[in-house]
Every structure is written in structure tokens, then in C-alpha cells.
Amino acid sequence: MNLPVRFRRRGGASLWFGAALVAALIAAAAVSLFWTPYPPAAIDVPHKLAPPSWAHWFGTDSLGRDVASQVLAGSRISILVGVIAVGIGLAIGVVLGLLAAFARGLIEDAIMKLSDFVFAFPALLSAIMLTSTYGPGVVNAIIAIGVYNVPIIAKLTRVTANGVLAREYALAARAAGRGPIAIAFDHVLPNIAPALIVQATIQFAIAILAEAALSYLGLGAQPPQTSWGKMLADAQNVLYSAPWLALYPGVAIALSVLGLNLLGDGLRDALDPKLKTRS
């Protein structure tokens, strides 16, 4: 009765704020393709470790590179990692999850046990193993994070798909003579999409954090590429003399993660059909 009104307002705040932050992230990446205050990799040793000023809005790092430009350019890596890693997770995870939900029995058990197995490895450890075997670099970092996303999405897909398959309209579709693939596309996917979208935004945020961690360990972006995680790693040594070097990339990461989580919350409320009232 009055509940839908309350929820919609709450979902609205998260949604707009989150969307604004995410839009800012995307805008930063887009802008950085064409323009940055200085070339991010331009070394300018005489002006190294300069505090924020009009010339260098965020200051410079230990090699004189403009921090603001690096933050802008680093956003590209963050988005790249997020999109591809989540993309891998969705592409493979959804298929596995649907397979488990429809096939049931042994196949379902096998897929879920496999997911548990991948889960059991600490994510970072898996990423470290992969990158140390196949070499560091953004691409391998992305693959490592992506692989970790697969079981999360697969489990979520299986659970929500089972929920849809238990509903009467799925049974009605079977009674009408539709096959499992038709039911998957026409009924299951549209109904589980909101949950998946929300989870995807969460995984996106986690991917950004994971990339930052990997780069911090030196396993992610390699020079001359720059990423926020790498900036944090580099900032370690001069933390007391030039704290802004850690502050700006750190805040950028925090705001991006916050924005994505808020977006996820807002989308969950906005897309929930139970909150739609009858006209």
C-alpha cells in the first residue's frame, strides 16, 4: 500500500547518486582518450614530488609525472578490467548456471562442485598463480579476475533460474509445448536479468579493487601503462613526504566502488517488479 512509494524514493536516491558517480568514471575514461593535462607518461624529473598547484592539479609523482593525468588515464584500465572481467563472468557463468538449472541431477551437482572448487581458492591467490605462470600484465590480470567471476555468476544464475522454473508460468510454457531453450530465453533470462545486473555492478566494483591489488603487487599494469593500483604501489615509498600520491588514486578507487555499489542497490529496487503497483 504505502510501501512501494517509500521504496521507490529510496531506490531513487541510490540510483541517481550511483549513476552520477559511474557516469563520472566513464566520462573520465572517455576524456582521457583525447586529452589529459599532461601526457601521463611524460617524465619531468626537475618537478618531481611537487604538491598540488595550479600547474599540476594533483601534484606530481617521484618521476615528475602529472598525477591528475595519471588518474584520468588510469580510469581506462579500471573500466577495461571491469567490463571484460564481468563480461567473462557473465558469458560463461550464465551458460553454466542455466545448464545446471535445466539439467538438474548429476550435471547440476558437477557444475556446482566445480564452482565450489574455484571458490575455495582465495581469489587473490588464484590471480597471483595465473599471472606468475603466464606473466604479469593487464590482460592476464583481467583473465584471472574474470575466471573468478564465473562461479559467482553461475551460482546466482542457477538459484534465480530455479526460482523462475518453479513458478507456474514456466510450467504453463512447458504445457504449451515450449522446449527448454525457448523457456530459457523467453522466460528465465528476462526474469533473472535484474538480479544479474545488480550482481554485475557488484562484481565490477570488486574487479576494480582486485586489479588495484594485483597492480599493487606488481602483477597488473606494467610501465608505461598506468593504473590506480600501480599508482598506490608507487606511492608507498614516499608516503610521508608526498601523501597526495596515494590520496588521489585511493579516492578515485573508493568513489568508483561506491558509485557502482549504489548503482547496484538502486537498480535492484528500480527493477523489482513486485514494487510496481497496479495502474
Next chain:
Amino acid sequence: MLLEISGLAVDLPAPGGLQRIVDRASFSLAEGESLGVVGESGSGKTMTALALMGLTPESARVTGSIRFEGRELVGLDEEAMRELRGDRIAMIFQEPMTALNPLHSVGAQVAEPLMLHRGLTKRDAQQRAIELLGRVRLAEPERAARSYPFALSGGERQRAMIAMAIGCSPRLVIADEPTTALDVTVQARILALIDGLRAESKMAVLLVSHDLAVIAGHCDRVIVMYSGLIMESGPVEAVLREPKNPYTLALLEARPRPGAPRGARLRTIPGAPPVTHENRAGCPFAGRCALTVNVCRTMPPPEVAFGANRFSRCHRAREVGFAQ
């Protein structure tokens, strides 16, 4: 008079302002009497029952007067209300599975009001709980007391809920669709049980149901609600034999009658019960009603009395029943 309701109104906030769910309801209930409240979805019958218990949603606005044992309940603070609930007024709900806590044993739940209101020790309360479970005719009451809700059948759970309700010998029991979720044979026994308990302890029963036949079999008086408004009220036999309100009549005629020829046309009520209670200017049943005339849409229907305890809210109450 045990219970006297006067001008009870319940409003809920809605996108377009306040929505009136119960519209100035007035009725009374004597000790030991049984009153049936019949209506379809959107009639406001459940909200009326909740208002009596003070269990309306947080955002609801309750106005009017509810006098129980001479005491005004509208506006009563929560703590005083809590003392009444389970003790003087009890409620039985529709879905015993969700109304009973799945994590507590049945015996513990039946014992709870006894400890709360009568100050019994845990052991005494549990002993009394077993007695109560026997009183509601559960076979093996000790076993039932030890069981958890999932182990009992629907009918058994409903009996347990009744045991919980009558534990403190309440003066008034409100039963909101107590048998709708049960099989018809189980329903018959549960209703008979309620009748029996009523006779034993002179407690009053307010029975809310969508099923006229259930009310016919177990209530002394009936009120018929539609879109928040009481359309007709009176002794059950008289109202059902000779309804004075077109809505009551339509409800009676819409049921397939046993013994009627198969496929006989049922007299339907065109349209559907209103979802939003918008146009309050006239009668909410206007348009769907076979007797609709212009005044029905513009003026609220008056209460027309038919003897001491009977009235109908209709502009054309005296014409109901004659050739339509």
C-alpha cells in the same frame, strides 16, 4: 454490550493521497454472540479486524470509536493494547503455517500468552498448554506440544492456533478467514470446534470470511462489506433469506447452486470489485449494481432500517428482491 464500533474509519496513505479502506463502520457485538463479516477482496473486512486488535499498519490512520468492555481502544497506547491482546481479545489467522513460528515448538507457543498475561511459571504454562491442546481435540496433545509446526497438518496447526487464542479465556475472538486455506472436511470440523468452544465459554466471535455459506452456518448476525462500506447488517437468517441490499442479493445469486441444472447461467456482477476507492461521492457499488440510478452516483446511500437490528445502505433498499 461487549463491543461497540461507531464510525470506524481506516485510511492508508497512497500515491494520490489518503485511501479510505474502512468507511465509517458501525456495529456492535454482545457477549457470547457471533458476528460474521463477509466481503470480497478490497471490502475492508480484514482491515476492520486488524483495527479491533490495534494491528493496523504503522502508517494507517484510525478514527472513530471502538469501545470494548466500555473502554475506548482507538488511540490507546501500544502498551495498554498489548495487555489486551491475547488476554481479552484474541485473533486466529488464515495461514497457520505463517502465523506459527516455525522455530518454536507448538507447546511453547501455546504457553506463551499464559506466561505473559497470567504470570504462570514455565512449567505450569506448559502443562496448561497440553490441556488446551486436548481441549481443541488434538489427538495426543503431549506429542503435539513437543512437535514443531512443520510436523503438523494444516488442520492440526489451526487447532493449535485456536488453543493459543483461547488460553486466557478471551471475551472476544476474531477469526480472519480461519478455514480458507484448509480442506473442506477439515474446515467443517474446525468451525464446529469454534462453535463448541463458544458455547462452553460464552466468548464472542467475529468471523471474517468471503464465504457466505460459512457465515450462514456459524453466525448469529452478519454484516456485508463492499469497498469499505457496510452495505447490509442484520440477523443471518433474515439477511440471507431476504436480502435488502442489491450487493447481498448479487453475492447470493452468483454462487452455483447445488441441484441447479448444469451450465445454468449464473447471474454475474459485471466488472470487478474496485481496487482504488476513488469516487466516494456516491455509492461504491454504483455502476455494477443492477438497480443503479442517477442518485447512486452522486449521493452516498442512506442507512435504511428494517426493524430494530437490521439495516441496508442503499437508495433503493425497499425495492430489492422484487422483479429485477
Next chain:
Amino acid sequence: MSEPPLLEVASLVKTYRLAGVGPFSRKSARPALAGVSFSMRRGLSFGIVGESGSGKSTLARIALALDRPDSGAVRLEGRSLFDLRRSELRALRAHMQMVFQDPYGSLDPRQRVEKIVAEPLAALGGASRAERRARVQASLEAVGLKASDASKHPHEFSGGQRQRIAIARALITRPKLVVADEPVSALDVSVQAQALNLMSDLQIEAGVTFLLISHDLAVVAHICETTAVMYRGRIVETGPTEALFAQPAHPYTRELIDATPRLDRPMRVAPLAPANGVEAPSEGCAYAPRCPFARVRCRDEEPTLDAAFDGGRRVACHFPLA
């Protein structure tokens, strides 16, 4: 008659294994269907009456081949459904459709009405878009809805209207048999009447034969020429509806009739009888523990569905009433 029965169900048995919860619950397998057989002729709607645990919903699903029985056969116009290849079964589904109980759950909330109603056609394939649209329109109008309703979503309709949409969906392939599982139970009384009138009309105008499953005797009596009463997975009595309800031969049918609240007479119930949490016995008649007329033979020997009286009545009882 040379024409095979529209639907023939032969000795269906189905058991569900229950996972035990906790050490004291019943772990045993309970037969949902313990040997059910009946046959339906075209044009004569068939009613199945039963309460929870009777197996009626399981029967509905198996009759439509949505579930496989442990043993037994289901034949639609002589063709055994479980012996067909998947493609053959799919083609056959055009002739048998289903209407479900819950008008809120049986329609996909994310689809428009047009897509929902056209779904059986999508399964069949072959119809062009224009043809599909035309048939959806015709189906909607046949159930008293407007063609313009096709572009709306389910949540824009009331419960009674949604049930009509479900019926429109069931009719679109012009099926011969429609299985309706508690089609009006979730509807308000005033709306139930509309749905029942609609179903009566469809019997005449569209030549639909219903297999109607309900706990409500009055609803079944309104639509079906023949009725079967089920108890704990078995048919206990079957025959022409009017005769069955006017003069029940099985004590359970009698109990059902007496327990149904009626406006015109007071209820005759064994008052204050103990609650029935009783397990169905493994030997003898399943109803014996509850039966006021049970004798020794009833507990030892399970009765079979035999002819009683005339006019096609059959009862599974050692000591039928009247």
C-alpha cells in the same frame, strides 16, 4: 462407439520420495497416485474432486505429460503420450492445454499479453506474425477481453481478468481437451461466476471438453457431466455428476457433501471429531480409519472400483451406501 475416448488414463502410479526432515518425520515414500484409471469421451466434461493429498494435481500434470508416472499409460485419442517422440508429443500438445489455479503466478509478469496468449502457437511454429496476431485477437475476444488488451502487462489486470487471459492462452490452438486445475478457486465470488459462465459457453461454442479439478463440489457440478472423487491417490467413486451428488455411494463422498457449507440447510458434521493427522494405512481401504461405517474387512482388504447401481456408477467400497 468406434471413436476412441478423448482421454484415457490407465493404472497410473506415481510415488514421490520424501526427504526426511528431522528424526521423527515420515521418511517413507508416499504414493501420490496408487493406480488411477478413467476415461473421458469427447464433449462430456469430466470433474475430479478431492482434497489435499488426494493426488488430483499430480494427476493433472501426468495427464498432460508434464510429469512421468512410475507406471501406467495416458492416451489422447488412442495415442499413448509416453511412447511418443519429443517432436510428436509437442505437436500433440496443440490438442491439450491447461489452465492453472493461480492467476497471478501463471502469467509471466515481464511479457505482454499478446506474447503470453500466443505462446502455444510459438511452440507449434508455422504461423506468421500476422496470423498469430489475428488469432490472439480472436482468443481474447472469445473470453470477453478487448483486442487492445494484447499490448498490456499482466499486472494491469485484476485476478478475474488474468484468469481469462490464461483461458485465452489455453484456447488459442483450438484444443479438444483443456485441463483446468482449480481455475476459479483464487477468484472472488462475483468474478467466479463470470469465469464459470465463460467456461460453460466455451463448452458449447468452442467444443472444448474440460477435465476440471477442484475441491469445490458446486463448481464441478456446474461444468461436468461426469465426476470422479479421489482420496489418497485413488478414485473412490465415479459416475454421472448429478446422481453422484444426489446419492453418494462412498462414505467419503458423503462426508465431502455434508461438509460443504450450504446456504439452504444447516451443516451435518460429526462435531468435535478428533483431528485427522492419521497416516494412510498400508493395508486395506485408505479411508477406513476415518470411515464411520468401517468393518473388519475394510481394514484387511483394499476395495476395487467396481460397478454399482447402474448408469455408469462405480464405487470402491465393500459396503457402499444406499
